[in-house]
Amino acid sequence: xxxxxxxxxxxxxxxxxxxxxxxxxxxxxxxxxxxxxxxxxxxxxxxxxxxxxxxxxxxxxxxxxxxxxxxxxxxxxxxxxxxxxxxxxxxxxxxxxxxxxxxxxxxxxxxxxxxxxxxxxxxxxxxxxxxxxxxxxxxxxxxxxxxxxxxxxxxxxxxxxxxxxxxxxxxxxxxxxxxxxxxxxxxxxxxxxxxxxxxxxxxxxxxxxxxxxxxxxxxxxxxxxxxxxxxxxxxxxxxxxxxxxxxxxxxxxxxxxxxxxxxxxxxxxxxxxxxxxxxxxxxxxxxxxxxxxxxxxxxxxxxxxxxxxxxxxxxxxxxxxxxxxxxxxxxxxxxxxxxxxxxxxxxx
Amino acid sequence: xxxxxxxxxxxxxxxxxxxxxxxxxxxxxxxxxxxxxxxxxxxxxxxxxxxxxxxxxxxxxxxxxxxxxxxxxxxxxxxx
Numbered sequence: 001x002x003x004x005x006x007x008x009x010x011x012x013x014x015x016x017x018x019x020x021x022x023x024x025x026x027x028x029x030x031x032x033x034x035x036x037x038x039x040x041x042x043x044x045x046x047x048x049x050x051x052x053x054x055x056x057x058x059x060x061x062x063x064x065x066x067x068x069x070x071x072x073x074x075x076x077x078x079x080x081x082x083x084x085x086x087x088x089x090x091x092x093x094x095x096x097x098x099x100x101x102x103x104x105x106x107x108x109x110x111x112x113x114x115x116x117x118x119x120x121x122x123x124x125x126x127x128x129x130x131x132x133x134x135x136x137x138x139x140x141x142x143x144x145x146x147x148x149x150x151x152x153x154x155x156x157x158x159x160x161x162x163x164x165x166x167x168x169x170x171x172x173x174x175x176x177x178x179x180x181x182x183x184x185x186x187x188x189x190x191x192x193x194x195x196x197x198x199x200x201x202x203x204x205x206x207x208x209x210x211x212x213x214x215x216x217x218x219x220x221x222x223x224x225x226x227x228x229x230x231x232x233x234x235x236x237x238x239x240x241x242x243x244x245x246x247x248x249x250x251x252x253x254x255x256x257x258x259x260x261x262x263x264x265x266x267x268x269x270x271x272x273x274x275x276x277x278x279x280x281x282x283x284x285x286x287x288x289x290x291x292x293x294x295x296x297x298x299x300x301x302x303x304x305x306x307x308x309x310x311x312x313x314x315x316x317x318x319x320x321x322x323x324x325x326x327x328x329x330x331x332x333x334x335x336x337x338x339x340x341x342x343x344x345x346x347x348x
Numbered sequence: 349x350x351x352x353x354x355x356x357x358x359x360x361x362x363x364x365x366x367x368x369x370x371x372x373x374x375x376x377x378x379x380x381x382x383x384x385x386x387x388x389x390x391x392x393x394x395x396x397x398x399x400x401x402x403x404x405x406x407x408x409x410x411x412x413x414x415x416x417x418x419x420x421x422x423x424x425x426x427x428x
Contacts, residue, residue: 075377076384095377098384099408106404115404132385146388147407150395 001026004100004296012107012267013324017317020326024271027296028304029053035302038068042302055292055307058250061089069094069300078135080249091250094300101253101297104269105144111324112243112257113148118208119174120149121167123183123192125156137249138184138214144252145182145211155183155192162195171204171238178208181239185212188233189224196236209241213255226262246331250303251295256329261321263328270295272327274314275307285314288332309335351398352427355420358397359413362390375412398425 002023015023032053035042041064045054060066067074073094080089093101128139135143146152153170157163171179183192188210196203210233230242246264247255254270266272273282274289283289291312298304311332318325349357359371363381376382382390391407394400394416400423402410410416417427 098377102408106408110404117401117404129385132383143384143388147391147404150401152388152392 001030003027007268007296008103008107010268012111012269013265013326015268016325020268020271024268024294024296028271028294031296031299031304034299035068035304039066039302041066042068053305055305056302057307058089058248058309061091061250061301061303062087065090065092066303067092067301074300076135078137078140078249078252080137089249091252091303092301097298097300100299101144102147104253104267104297105255106147108255108257108267108269109145109148113180113209117148117150118178118180119151119153119170120146120180120182121153121155121170122146122149123155123181123188125158125160126154127158137252140249140252141184141213142182149180149182156187160187160191162191164195164199164201167203168201171206175204175206179206180208181210181237183210183212184214185229185244186214188212189222189229193232193236202236203238205238207241208239209243210237210239211243211245213245213247248293248306248308250306251293251297253297254295259320259322259324259328262330263315263320263322264330265320265322265324265328266326268326269297272312272314272329274312274329283314285316288313290335291329291331311335351425354397355394355417355425355427358393359390362386362393372413376410378412394420398423400425 004027007023036046036052042056045056046052056066069092074092075095076093076098078091078093122142124138124142128136128142151174153166155162155167226244233242234240244258245255246258251270254267256264256266256270256272258264271294273292274287275281275292276283276287276289280290288311291308291310293306293308295304311334312329313332315328315330317327320328356371359365359374360369363374363379363386365371374382376387391402391410395402398420400420402419402423406419410419421427
């Protein structure tokens with residue numbers, strides 16, 4: 001059997017369906033057993049359902065402190081930001097799980113970026129990292145992606161105002177290099193793109209890329225589609241390459257990247273199923289349902305199989321025109337009845 | 349200042365340590381300030397001090413004071 005660590009000898013989009021099912025399935029089975037033995041709540045759920053590998057609804061991370069390590073081994077707690085009045089999810093990390101997050105993120109990102117660090121402009125404020133013991137999903141995202149950056153520069157001040165002078169100097173300083181812009185979808189739209197429009201400023205063209213993730217809820221309310229987002233940023237911020245990613249704080253690291261053909265991809269570190277709304281059976285290609293997410297990363301907490309509150313559609317497996325193997329899917333949005341859930345796109 | 353002194357003083361500065369601490373035993377997550385934020389501060393400070401640029405793998409591998417010396421040596425910094 002192949003261990004989690006041995007996965008790193010493969011490229012992140014290299015395994016075909018049959019090989020992946022075997023290798024990935026074994027790792028998930030082993031993780032389930034580990035959590036069964038090390039997390040009381042998880043064991044109770046398994047026993048009650050008479051199921052050795054149940055999914056855990058993401059909401060349970062709000063209601064319970066789920067962990068599979070002893071408290072003294074926890075080095076970091078991550079939280080979903082949560083809008084005011086809501087409970088936040090708490091995710092407990094030990095050294096091993098934290099290190100795994102970093103390694104997996106690096107492997108996935110490198111496949112898209114070529115593995116070179118680039119001058120990085122973060123569309124956010126440094127203030128988001130002020131409490132170093134409790135990270136919001138936003139802080140964790142920024143920090144996680146920072147290892148791909150050099151000359152890391154924040155574009156917003158503490159009051160979320162765009163520091164246009166800093167941004168223009170940054171573009172000028174790195175005009176002969178590929179710039180990497182990172183931010184949460186809503187922030188890029190609201191505090192970067194809209195502000196540029198308001199100032200009537202078009203930034204110079206650059207061959208780098210914009211990477212964005214986090215919820216679409218607020219943009220859907222403003223009726224902004226993914227295509228419009230890309231188009232608008234290409235015109236105003238100078239970037240032809242705009243990558244979206246899907247992920248959740250409960251599975252930080254094993255993100256799903258959107259490829260050049262607009263499809264989200266599973267990697268060898270993650271998998272998804274689309275579950276039927278009525279009976280939770282696995283849907284086939286083209287049928288909408290709940291997104292169930294799997295990740296090899298979570299070991300300090302039982303988050304390796306999750307039921308999200310998002311709806312999606314499976315588009316295919318091992319057949320994306322971009323050449324990457326694995327499942328591809330698209331996201332429809334939040335399940336209608338789901339609690340309006342704070343995500344990394346919220347800011348307090 | 350020798351490269352070794354410069355290397356040690358970078359850790360002391362980034363992690364706000366006084367001379368009573370033996371920096372050679374430091375490890376990632378071993379002290380509160382060497383967390384993931386402290387790690388990125390350390391990377392930036394070492395890059396500036398030695399005028400080098402780490403690869404992504406170097407950033408991941410730099411898990412201790414001793415490991416950092418190995419990585420910098422690989423990048424051409426002479427500690428002897």
